[in-house]
Amino acid sequence: xxxxxxxxxxxxxxxxxxxxxxxxxxxxxxxxxxxxxxxxxxxxxxxxxxxxxxxxxxxxxxxxxxxxxxxxxxxxxxxxxxxxxxxxxxxxxxxxxxxxxxxxxxxxxxxxxx
Amino acid sequence: xxxxxxxxxxxxxxxxxxxxxxxxxxxxxxxxxxxxxxxxxxxxxxxxxxxxxxxxxxxxxxxxxxxxxxxxxxxxxxxxxxxxxxxxxxxxxxxxxxxxxxxxxxxxxxx
Numbered sequence: 202x203x204x205x206x207x208x209x210x211x212x213x214x215x216x217x218x219x220x221x222x223x224x225x226x227x228x229x230x231x232x233x234x235x236x237x238x239x240x241x242x243x244x245x246x247x248x249x250x251x252x253x254x255x256x257x258x259x260x261x262x263x264x265x266x267x268x269x270x271x272x273x274x275x276x277x278x279x280x281x282x283x284x285x286x287x288x289x290x291x292x293x294x295x296x297x298x299x300x301x302x303x304x305x306x307x308x309x310x311x312x313x314x315x
Numbered sequence: 316x317x318x319x320x321x322x323x324x325x326x327x328x329x330x331x332x333x334x335x336x337x338x339x340x341x342x343x344x345x346x347x348x349x350x351x352x353x354x355x356x357x358x359x360x361x362x363x364x365x366x367x368x369x370x371x372x373x374x375x376x377x378x379x380x381x382x383x384x385x386x387x388x389x390x391x392x393x394x395x396x397x398x399x400x401x402x403x404x405x406x407x408x409x410x411x412x413x414x415x416x417x418x419x420x421x422x423x424x425x426x
Contacts, residue, residue, distance in 0.1 A: 233413050242419075244319070244420060247416070303348075304360070305358050307356055308356070308357050
């Protein structure tokens with residue numbers, strides 16, 4: 202069965218500092234991987250996705266993520282965070298059937314220090 | 316098209332009452348999903364439609380829950396005899412390819 206682990210419940214970084222949010226997945230075949238962001242009162246917004254090809258994927262808002270099959274990881278990174286990046290971030294995995302539901306991790310809440 | 320919309324955005328109800336939520340997907344999407352999100356958790360899959368056919372239901376979807384998508388466009392999620400444990404954010408998403416686009420959610424509070 203598919204599963205996603207986000208080991209950090211809360212992360213605090215200073216504005217302008219770099220960010221890495223960790224995500225590990227469990228899936229028997231090639232996974233479809235996603236990062237979503239949820240701001241207070243807002244819906245889930247897709248930041249980026251990995252289906253195949255280049256293992257370093259670029260997303261919106263300056264985010265990127267790297268797929269590492271050997272580590273079953275899909276960590277999210279940003280070189281310099283902005284106060285507006287404070288939100289909850291969800292890593293998710295989907296199956297290779299395009300109809301598949303998405304399995305979400307429990308999320309990492311990002312706090313930004315001024 | 317302005318994306319997935321959900322109504323109402325908030326609903327407060329007393330235990331034992333029935334509630335119904337509506338989701339309007341992105342018009343060209345034929346797949347529609349319902350998820351539930353409780354505090355401190357990620358969204359959990361409830362059910363999925365391809366056009367008007369309900370193709371999968373989670374074990375989370377007890378017999379008090381029913382979802383419909385009568386004409387393959389909007390969908391409704393009804394909860395009968397609500398319980399305090401039903402308090403959550405109910406999210407709808409519509410899909411194209413492998414991507415799902417989420418609405419803002421309906422926050423249900425059962426008192």
